[in-house]
Amino acid sequence: MTVTVATIGVHVLDTHVLGIQSIPEGSEGQLVESIRISPAGTAGGTAVVLSRLGVTVRSQGAVGTDPLGDALLGALSREGVDVSGIVRTDAAQTSSSVLPVRPNGDRPAWHCIGANGVFTLDHVDRAALEGAAHLHLGGPEFLGGDAAGELLAHARGLGLSTSIDLLAPGDPGMLEWIAAALPHTDYFLPNDEQVLGFTGADDLVAGSRALLGAGAGCVATTRGKQGALVVTPDEVIEVPAFRIDVVDTTGCGDAFSAGFVLGRAQGRSLADAARLGCAAAAQVAQGVGTDAGSYDLASVEAFAASTPTW
Amino acid sequence: MTVTVATIGVHVLDTHVLGIQSIPEGSEGQLVESIRISPAGTAGGTAVVLSRLGVTVRSQGAVGTDPLGDALLGALSREGVDVSGIVRTDAAQTSSSVLPVRPNGDRPAWHCIGANGVFTLDHVDRAALEGAAHLHLGGPEFLGGDAAGELLAHARGLGLSTSIDLLAPGDPGMLEWIAAALPHTDYFLPNDEQVLGFTGADDLVAGSRALLGAGAGCVATTRGKQGALVVTPDEVIEVPAFRIDVVDTTGCGDAFSAGFVLGRAQGRSLADAARLGCAAAAQVAQGVGTDAGSYDLASVEAFAASTPTW
Numbered sequence: 001m002t003v004t005v006a007t008i009g010v011h012v013l014d015t016h017v018l019g020i021q022s023i024p025e026g027s028e029g030q031l032v033e034s035i036r037i038s039p040a041g042t043a044g045g046t047a048v049v050l051s052r053l054g055v056t057v058r059s060q061g062a063v064g065t066d067p068l069g070d071a072l073l074g075a076l077s078r079e080g081v082d083v084s085g086i087v088r089t090d091a092a093q094t095s096s097s098v099l100p101v102r103p104n105g106d107r108p109a110w111h112c113i114g115a116n117g118v119f120t121l122d123h124v125d126r127a128a129l130e131g132a133a134h135l136h137l138g139g140p141e142f143l144g145g146d147a148a149g150e151l152l153a154h155a156r157g158l159g160l161s162t163s164i165d166l167l168a169p170g171d172p173g174m175l176e177w178i179a180a181a182l183p184h185t186d187y188f189l190p191n192d193e194q195v196l197g198f199t200g201a202d203d204l205v206a207g208s209r210a211l212l213g214a215g216a217g218c219v220a221t222t223r224g225k226q227g228a229l230v231v232t233p234d235e236v237i238e239v240p241a242f243r244i245d246v247v248d249t250t251g252c253g254d255a256f257s258a259g260f261v262l263g264r265a266q267g268r269s270l271a272d273a274a275r276l277g278c279a280a281a282a283q284v285a286q287g288v289g290t291d292a293g294s295y296d297l298a299s300v301e302a303f304a305a306s307t308p309t310w
Numbered sequence: 311m312t313v314t315v316a317t318i319g320v321h322v323l324d325t326h327v328l329g330i331q332s333i334p335e336g337s338e339g340q341l342v343e344s345i346r347i348s349p350a351g352t353a354g355g356t357a358v359v360l361s362r363l364g365v366t367v368r369s370q371g372a373v374g375t376d377p378l379g380d381a382l383l384g385a386l387s388r389e390g391v392d393v394s395g396i397v398r399t400d401a402a403q404t405s406s407s408v409l410p411v412r413p414n415g416d417r418p419a420w421h422c423i424g425a426n427g428v429f430t431l432d433h434v435d436r437a438a439l440e441g442a443a444h445l446h447l448g449g450p451e452f453l454g455g456d457a458a459g460e461l462l463a464h465a466r467g468l469g470l471s472t473s474i475d476l477l478a479p480g481d482p483g484m485l486e487w488i489a490a491a492l493p494h495t496d497y498f499l500p501n502d503e504q505v506l507g508f509t510g511a512d513d514l515v516a517g518s519r520a521l522l523g524a525g526a527g528c529v530a531t532t533r534g535k536q537g538a539l540v541v542t543p544d545e546v547i548e549v550p551a552f553r554i555d556v557v558d559t560t561g562c563g564d565a566f567s568a569g570f571v572l573g574r575a576q577g578r579s580l581a582d583a584a585r586l587g588c589a590a591a592a593q594v595a596q597g598v599g600t601d602a603g604s605y606d607l608a609s610v611e612a613f614a615a616s617t618p619t620w
Contacts, residue, residue, distance in 0.1 A: 015325050015345075017408045017420050023333060024418035032420045035325075035406040037377050067347050067388060067601070071381035078377060096345040098327045098408060100420070108334035110327050110410075112345045291377070 003265045004056040006132045006160070008124065008151070010116045010139035010167050011044035011061040011086065012095045013037055013072040014250060016107070016288050020100050038251075038289030039075040040097070041116070042138025042165045045254030045290040046261070049280055051080040053262050053297045058128050060085035062119040068094035069115075079291060085125050091118045099250065101288070107250060116167075121147045126154060133265045135160045136257060137181075139167045145180035152184035161264065163187035165257050170197015175214070183215030187264070189257045192223035204229050205236055220274055222256045222281070224249070225310055228274045239274040240309035242282040251290025252281040259300070279304035313575045314366040316442040316470070318434065318461070320426045320449035320477050321354035321371040321396065322405045323347055323382040324560060326417070326598050330410050348561075348599030349385040351405065351426070352448025352475045355564030355600040356571070359590050361390040363572050363607045368438050370395035372429040378404035379425075389601060395435050401428045409560065411598070417560060426477075431457045436464060443575040445470045446567060447491075449477045455490035462494035471574065473497035475567050480507015485524070493525030497574070499567045502533035514539050515546055530584055532566045532591070534559070535620055538584045549584040550619035552592040561600025562591040569610070589614040 019033035039048050047059040059081050063069035065088045072094055076083050095114035099107045119142055129135060135155040140148035152162045164185050168174045175198040182188065188211055192204055201207030208219040208231035220230045227241035259280030263273025279300045283293045295303075329343035349358050357369040369391050373379035375398045382404055386393050405424035409417045429452055439445060445465040450458035462472045474495050478484045485508040492498065498521055502514055511517035518529040518541035530540045537551035569590030573583025589610045593603045605613075 015408060020420055023410050024420075027416045027418055029407075029419040029421055032422050034403060035378070035408060035420070035422045035424075036403065037381060039377075067349075067381070067385040068345070070384045070388060071347060071377070074380045074384055075377040078380060093344060093346065097339075098325060098345060098410075100333050100408075100410075106337050108337055109339040110330055110334075110342045110345070111339055112342050114345075 002056050003262060004132045005050055005134045005136060005261060005265065006058050006060065006129050007043040007047040007050070007136045007138060008060045009043035009137050010041035010142065011059070011063060011072060012041035012097055013068055013075065014040040014289055015098045017098065017100045018288065019103060021102060036289055037071065037075065038291040039072055039079065040251055040290045041095070042167050042254060043136065044076060045251045046136055046138055046257045047076065047081045048079045048290055049255040049258035049284065050262060052295060053258060053280065053300065055262055058082040058085055058132065060124055060128065062087050062089050062115040062123055064088065064092055064094040064115050065090050066093050068096055085128050087123045089115050089118055101248065107248060116142055121151060124151060129155050129158055129160060132160055134261055135162050136261055137162065137164045140164050140178050140181050141166055141168050141174055145178040148178060148181035149184050152181055156184060161186045163189055163257065163261055165189040165253065166194060170194040172198060172200060174198065179214055182211070186217040187260065188216040188219045189260065190221055191253055192221055195221050205231060218270065220260055222253050227278050227310070228256065230270045230274050232270070235270065237271050237274065239271060239278055241278050242304070243308045243310055244282050244286055246285045248288045248292070249285055251284045254290060255280040255284040275304060312364070312366050313572060314442045315360050315444045315446060315571060315575065316368050316370065316439050317353040317357040317360070317446045317448060318370040319353035319447050320351035320405070320452065321369070321373060321382060322351035322407055323378055323385065324350040324599055325408045327408065327410045328598065329413060331412060346599055347381065347385065348601040349382055349389065350407070350561055350600045352477050352564060353446065354386060355561045356446055356448060356567045357386065357391045358389045358600055359565040359568035359594065360572060362605060363568060363590065363610065365572055368392040368395055368442065370434055370438065372397050372399050372425040372433055374398065374402055374404040374425050375400050376403050378406055395438050397433045399425050399428055411558065417558060426452055431461060434461060439465050439468055439470060442470055444571055445472050446571055447472070447474045450474050450488050450491050451476055451478050451484055455488040458488060458491035459494045462491055466494060471496045473499055473567065473571055475499040475563065476504060480504040482508060482510060484508065489524055496527040497570065498526040498529045499570065500531055501563055502531055505531050515541060528580065530570055532563050537588050537620070538566065540580045540584050542580070545580065547581050547584065549581060549588055551588050553618045553620055554592050554596055556595045558598045558602070559595055561594045564600060565590040565594040585614060
């Protein structure tokens with residue numbers, strides 16, 4: 001049976017420029033290996049990977065009326081994501097990042113917040129949540145905790161499970177800002193830096209427990225090569241990452257979210273859902289951009305069954 | 311009566327990142343003022359401005375099958391350019407430039423040649439030239455002189471006038487490479503650095519005459535704030551640039567080509583056509599990207615009539 005997931009929130013168009021070390025002098029030109037664009041963001045990137053995994057995805061957010069917005073909607077549509085709920089706004093440009101990737105793999109980013117900063121509850125089509133199994137809210141910090149909480153509670157009232165992931169770096173003030181959303185969140189899906197930064201805890205288990213204390217039902221944290229750590233009031237589950245050659249980690253957190261959310265929607269255990277998340281992240285990590293590679297749920301499961309972990 | 315122009319050759323998607331001085335350390339992020347994409351290239355950029363000026367434009371070239379190609383075709387279509395003659399190729403990525411614009415206005419560029427490098431005469435739909443008044447070939451260096459000459463001669467045989475503009479920097483070897491195209495070129499539309507570089511001449515008039523000697527019917531050279539210099543076997547015409555605040559010169563040469571080509575297609579004198587070219591370039595120079603601003607032929611003519619020159 002097809003799973004339907006609603007993704008709401010941050011949508012970004014990423015542009016990766018490969019093989020550069022510095023900016024040319026003056027107005028000089030320099031030939032580079034490759035330039036590519038890909039849809040990204042804690043909602044948009046997760047939507048792409050969910051769609052690849054066979055999920056019916058309706059995404060909601062805001063993009064500008066500019067050519068960047070056309071490009072972002074086009075890139076999401078090409079991936080099979082239903083973008084009819086993404087509104088166009090004249091109030092800001094489309095959110096975009098440009099990432100000049102260094103030969104050593106470092107990927108510094110220039111980012112323009114744009115339309116993600118003007119997205120509000122008024123833009124949300126609540127009817128589009130009906131019939132979905134799950135709501136993934138990417139970047140609740142842009143809505144604020146009260147509005148995010150209201151949306152998540154509404155989704156739960158319709159029978160959906162809920163998850164959130166933040167774009168903002170770990171900062172205790174940010175946690176306070178979104179605190180009202182946590183009691184309506186089944187799965188909080190941050191990365192390790194965010195957990196430690198948000199809570200000031202010395203270790204991830206303590207940090208995760210602090211987030212559970214703030215109301216989240218479960219905290220599943222990505223931690224790069226160390227895989228994922230899932231913490232509930234009753235359990236602490238470590239799931240290792242797969243042993244691969246990492247090309248680019250852009251979008252790996254979003255891919256983890258996609259695999260984890262799908263796994264839970266299919267009724268898998270927390271450990272198995274996190275394993276599917278790590279396997280999805282491994283697909284994205286082996287190429288450049290969130291839309292890297294070519295895979296479906298069957299190939300990701302075959303990968304997970306045959307690939308050693310760290 | 312509507313003028314129809316065929317543009318063939320180089321199509322690029324430009325991404326401008328505004329307000330940056332350096333690349334962040336490691337994988338750090340940095341917020342920037344603005345990021346925008348625009349269609350560009352010696353064929354694509356000229357096509358955009360021609361369309362703005364009311365010309366029916368059929369553009370031909372090659373883009374990849376990647377999301378960048380979707381974005382470039384979408385951006386051209388949004389501008390009213392007929393892109394049905396642009397082929398999609400798996401042989402290379404879509405040609406793209408990323409320009410990190412410094413606060414002082416410098417605009418260094420990272421460029422990936424991509425599909426423009428695999429475009430050949432086999433990709434050209436010659437039937438699409440029929441009924442057009444003019445062929446503008448942008449970047450004949452990618453075809454080579456013999457192939458470019460064959461295409462230009464074919465267009466002339468159908469009654470079209472012809473023009474070329476090169477992407478390559480001035481280099482005597484490049485002139486040699488495209489020499490066979492010049493006898494079939496009514497208007498050669500280079501910039502000042504190209505003329506001096508191609509010919510090794512000490513001044514633009516001498517350089518232009520050398521290009522006439524190589525077969526071009528007329529050389530109309532852009533030279534930034536100094537406007538344009540038009541040289542034929544009989545005339546040397548200086549046309550001043552308009553007095554504006556320059557924001558970004560990306561695409562100004564292409565805009566000049568568009569205004570000049572339209573002017574000639576409408577039967578204007580060389581001087582008046584060059585003036586229209588300078589006026590079109592001034593629209594593009596006042597914003598970021600080749601698609602900067604909002605104008606049509608009437609507003610450009612009103613601008614030219616009311617704006618002082620340097």
